[in-house]
Amino acid sequence: MKTIDKVHNYKDEYYPPIPTRGTKFWRSCFIYQFYKFFKLNYKIMIMVVKGHS
Amino acid sequence: MAKVVVLGAGISGHTAVAFLKKKLGKKHEVVMISPNSYYQWVPSNIWVGIGRMTVDQVRFRLDKIYKKWDIVYKQAKAISINPEGDKEIQKGFVTIEYVAQEKLGQTEKVDFDYLVNATGPKLNFEAVEGLGPNGHTVSVCSYDHAAHAWKELQKSISEMEKGNHQTFLIGTGHPMATCQGAAFEYALNVAFEVKKRKLAHLADIIWITNEYELGDFGMGGAFIKRGGYVTPTKVFAESILAEYGIRWIKRAGVNKIEKGLAHYETLNGEYKTQEFDFAMLIPSFAGAGIKAFDKNNSNITNTLFKPSGFMTVDADYSQKPFEQWKASDWPETYQNPTYNNIFAAGIAFAPPHSISKPMTTPNGTAMFPAPPRTGMPSGVIGKVIALNIVENIKYGTTDYTHKASMARMAAACIVSAGYGVRHGKAATMTVSPIVPDWDKYPEWGRDINATVGEVGLAGHWIKLFLHYMFMHKAKGYPFWWLLPE
Numbered sequence: 001m002k003t004i005d006k007v008h009n010y011k012d013e014y015y016p017p018i019p020t021r022g023t024k025f026w027r028s029c030f031i032y033q034f035y036k037f038f039k040l041n042y043k044i045m046i047m048v049v050k051g052h053s
Numbered sequence: 054m055a056k057v058v059v060l061g062a063g064i065s066g067h068t069a070v071a072f073l074k075k076k077l078g079k080k081h082e083v084v085m086i087s088p089n090s091y092y093q094w095v096p097s098n099i100w101v102g103i104g105r106m107t108v109d110q111v112r113f114r115l116d117k118i119y120k121k122w123d124i125v126y127k128q129a130k131a132i133s134i135n136p137e138g139d140k141e142i143q144k145g146f147v148t149i150e151y152v153a154q155e156k157l158g159q160t161e162k163v164d165f166d167y168l169v170n171a172t173g174p175k176l177n178f179e180a181v182e183g184l185g186p187n188g189h190t191v192s193v194c195s196y197d198h199a200a201h202a203w204k205e206l207q208k209s210i211s212e213m214e215k216g217n218h219q220t221f222l223i224g225t226g227h228p229m230a231t232c233q234g235a236a237f238e239y240a241l242n243v244a245f246e247v248k249k250r251k252l253a254h255l256a257d258i259i260w261i262t263n264e265y266e267l268g269d270f271g272m273g274g275a276f277i278k279r280g281g282y283v284t285p286t287k288v289f290a291e292s293i294l295a296e297y298g299i300r301w302i303k304r305a306g307v308n309k310i311e312k313g314l315a316h317y318e319t320l321n322g323e324y325k326t327q328e329f330d331f332a333m334l335i336p337s338f339a340g341a342g343i344k345a346f347d348k349n350n351s352n353i354t355n356t357l358f359k360p361s362g363f364m365t366v367d368a369d370y371s372q373k374p375f376e377q378w379k380a381s382d383w384p385e386t387y388q389n390p391t392y393n394n395i396f397a398a399g400i401a402f403a404p405p406h407s408i409s410k411p412m413t414t415p416n417g418t419a420m421f422p423a424p425p426r427t428g429m430p431s432g433v434i435g436k437v438i439a440l441n442i443v444e445n446i447k448y449g450t451t452d453y454t455h456k457a458s459m460a461r462m463a464a465a466c467i468v469s470a471g472y473g474v475r476h477g478k479a480a481t482m483t484v485s486p487i488v489p490d491w492d493k494y495p496e497w498g499r500d501i502n503a504t505v506g507e508v509g510l511a512g513h514w515i516k517l518f519l520h521y522m523f524m525h526k527a528k529g530y531p532f533w534w535l536l537p538e
């Protein structure tokens with residue numbers, strides 16, 4: 001059985017920013033994401049409507 | 054009475070016939086010619102490919118809706134176009150071949166006053182030996198391909214459940230493939246599903262791409278304002294892959310597939326291989342391969358189409374270096390310059406050039422993403438063409454007021470990164486415009502304030518919401534025309 005290595009340095013995967021626990025929490029926090037849902041939808045709709053003119 | 058013929062019941066063609074019929078009413082005839090009996094909401098095929106949606110959730114029958122809308126529907130594929138007619142027919146016509154049972158194989162000449170070519174991409178698996186569902190890899194480009202991908206994915210999952218290691222290779226299957234976004238979401242969804250089953254320790258998931266840098270997505274990458282920095286999508290894409298435990302091979306053009314083995318060339322000219330147990334690789338796209346003839350039956354395919362098979366429209370196709378590309382190179386009305394009653398919508402139009410910088414390996418292989426024409430611009434182009442044709446029919450307008458340049462239009466792309474109303478995730482990305490306009494936005498090529506890149510549960514809800522919204526619209530349910538493309 002072969003398992004893959006954990007991410008180590010000197011590999012491409014080591015260098016990008018990785019979300020902290022706090023960031024992950026906010027990404028899945030229901031209330032905050034509910035607010036984001038409306039905010040992002042609003043932003044998208046404005047762009048989409050502009051794109052139609 | 055005018056007769057408008059639309060080829061292809063995909064996102065752009067279906068939008069075009071819907072608006073044509075709504076605006077023209079019973080006085081004029083609208084004909085749809087398409088080989089598929091179902092409309093499919095292509096973006097949700099990703100979820101079919103991971104078993105989170107059934108095929109029937111992403112498709113519906115076209116005959117019923119076209120009957121309801123009084124649109125003539127011929128389940129056939131277009132083979133050739135005679136824009137000037139021939140010796141028998143004095144006006145433009147399309148030669149079609151029926152693909153459905155009763156008339157299977159029969160051909161017919163369908164005349165038109167206006168023609169909209171919305172035939173989308175031909176999935177060009179043949180360009181790479183061993184690629185595709187008939188070879189050794191899977192695809193999620195159509196619902197049947199996605200259903201097959203899910204079957205194959207389950208085999209790998211059950212291998213891991215038995216304790217066996219599996220290598221997943223996901224990405225682009227040709228040095229000039231596009232649609233990186235779709236492959237990217239599939240990679241994230243596979244990683245999400247594997248992790249959910251607590252099998253991540255047995256999975257090696259590899260993203261393979263022809264992009265120069267990750268996050269190029271065929272649109273030359275973008276910049277996002279976040280956390281006090283203006284950050285390239287390279288960082289954004291690498292960050293999410295690293296978070297999901299996916300490693301990557303970039304600047305790679307897949308050129309041959311054998312069972313369990315992908316051959317690729319790198320941008321610096323090396324030839325390498327990568328083993329896999331499961332591979333989902335997006336093919337390159339070509340035009341539908343429709344031929345064209347003038348009234349003397351001479352072949353004029355090169356007048357109507359570019360060698361790629363995509364249709365020539367009002368773009369600036371003059372050959373010039375990347376540094377001289379301009380926003381104004383991109384088409385606005387999608388009208389063929391030779392035949393002004395012929396238009397091309399969605400993926401079917403020939404772009405003036407790519408958006409990503411063209412690159413070539415030392416061995417002479419062109420390696421860069423072809424320009425994507427995603428769902429939103431495809432829908433908008435279909436609508437704009439329909440509105441211009443309507444105005445031309447009703448008021449004789451030839452100075453078209455409705456325009457849809459990809460160098461002015463914004464696009465939103467919701468990259469699914471895991472399915473689930475409570476634990477799902479997606480990256481919401483917006484860019485404005487799609488094609489960078491370095492004259493208007495000299496610093497970042499695009500409006501930095503309109504560019505968004507956010508990961509979270511809300512993105513999944515938006516993607517799900519858009520699925521139901523676009524299905525509602527495509528099915529012609531009440532107030533469908535109020536919903537944007």
Ligand SMILES: Cc1cc2nc3c(=O)[nH]c(=O)nc-3n(C[C@H](O)[C@H](O)[C@H](O)COP(=O)(O)OP(=O)(O)OC[C@H]3O[C@@H](n4cnc5c(N)ncnc54)[C@H](O)[C@@H]3O)c2cc1C
Binds near residue numbers: 467
């Ligand atoms: C897996 C996947 C996920 C995607 N996700 C997103 C996303 O999240 N957001 C987004 O904006 N875009 C997404 N896209 C891209 C989007 O699906 C396409 O941009 C869009 O489908 C293009 O629309 P179209 O009408 O040009 O072509 P299509 O939708 O492909 O339609 C072409 C139609 O033409 C028909 N046809 C073909 N040949 C002929 C012929 N000879 N005669 C007559 N008819 C013919 C076909 O049967 C088809 O019905 C995704 C694509 C894929 C593959």
